[in-house]
Amino acid sequence: MLQELGVQAQLVTTAARACQSGVRVAGASGRTVEQTLSHLSELCEQAAFATEPSRTAPVPGxxxxxxxxxxxxxxxxxAAELLAAFAGxxxxxxxxxWWPEQHTVGFWMRRLLHATTVHRVDLQLAAGIPVSPIPGDTAVDGIDEVLRVWFEYRLHALGITATRSCSVGVHAAGRSWLVTADQDGAAVVGSADVPAATPDSVVDGDPAAVYLWLWGxxxxxxxxTSGDPDATAQLWGLLRLATR
Structure with a gap:
């Protein structure tokens, strides 16, 4: 994971230096190139402070x-400072x-890997250069992270619920997740825990494509996609609220 984070961080800097000032990145973030880089630097500072409490607490913005x-x-x-700290x-x-399910250094390693990967894609698209492939294991782990950490937990933390009950099966590289949402909240179960019931809709495909689609x-x-298109649309829409 650390090796891949180093690769993605290098791709970010290369892509950013090829970007024109003021360009707004494609996709769901809505940020400019400058804002994207600022956001990533702030994430590095947050992770450094969480894993090394002796550091000065970062000030948002x-x-x-x-x-x-x-x-x-x-x-x-x-990024280089953070990688050096993580290595030890x-x-x-x-x-x-901030995720109740995991209070470890590994949470921040994973979070920074996926934030850097997704924003690297943003910056490469903004620069008009070829988008580097995403390793399959990174994409599969990223699908799990966006569903469990953002869809399931973040929606609950924000107090956001679905307007209608729905279930969506998400499949990639032999892995499966069942995502459910209703007026009481959202839930995700994965792999062997997925019940036999048929979901309202199904999303599957290449792991990197599913990963980036979930991130907008x-x-x-x-x-x-197959099944009820409204269920698929609600999953996508709720993820936009969870990850904004």
């Missing part, structure tokens, strides 16, 4: 957006996080 070249350099420094830590070591970076035509 303190990393001002800067021109792509400057923002890329700033992110590169923060046990992923199972306890530390504060690819259109629905990039994945295969």
């Amino acid at each position: 303190s990393v001002e957006p800067a021109a792509p070249e400057e923002g890329a350099g700033r992110f590169a420094v923060r 830590r046990d992923p199972a070591e306890p530390c504060p996080t 970076r690819l259109p629905e035509r990039a994945v295969r």
